[in-house]
Amino acid sequence: MTRLKVDGVSKVYKEKTALHPCSFEAEAGSCVVLCGGNGAGKSTLLQMIAAISIPTTGTTIIDDINIKDDRESYLKKIGFMPDDFYAQEMMTVEEFLNFYGAFRKVKKERVNQVVELIGLTDKRRELVKSLSKGMRQRLIFGQSILAEPAVLLMDEPTNGLDPYWVNRFVEIVNEVKKSGTTIVFSTHMMDVAAETGDLIVFMKQGEVIEKIVRKGTVEETTIQLMKLHRQ
Secondary structure, three states: OEEEEEEEEEEEEOOEEEEEEEEEEEEOOOEEEEEOOOOOOHHHHHHHHOOOOOOOEEEEEEOOEEOOOOHHHHHOOEEEEOOOOOOOOOOEHHHHHHHHHHHOOOOHHHHHHHHHHOOOHHHOOOEHHHOOHHHHHHHHHHHHHOOOOOEEEEEOOOOOOOHHHHHHHHHHHHHHHHOOOEEEEEEOOHHHHHHHOOEEEEEEOOEEEEEEEOOOOHHHHHHHHHHHHHO
């Protein structure tokens, strides 16, 4: 079934076009990767899917719920990981996740599961302000998956992660897909896109250059993306 539909979404600021009309669909349990360099329009597109920014044209639909018709029900379907870390630094890791879990009525057992999944079990009683950049990135990732959303949106989720946790991120994404969650995330890392994306939307300067449905090996897909990047 079609879980997410992005239909002709664009964004214009005064006379500057940040994103030309973009459309794609994603099935339940699939991953769409928005791939490209800085200024490609990846974050702009994600923010509109996440209902943080209003499209100039077009709309987005999750499970037949159009954002324009029922914003509240639409938002309940989403988990969102921003590209910048904004958090209550004087909370502990555990308090932070419990705080956000309370909004979605997440059980304590799920919070414990997520703490272990993101590798912060031994940091659970430490203040957020004491965490390294990579740990903070893992924490905000944990917040986004707490409620096991229908659609998980992430903006540059691998920023600040060391090679081990980049690999773990790939593993976790592929596991989360199996639960039926649809994932959309942005990245400039071609290998990460190739390892996770069922559909890769390659973007440059606010335009979709090519949509790649993964069929070949990870290596073949990475090479294809590198060629697009060099053009």
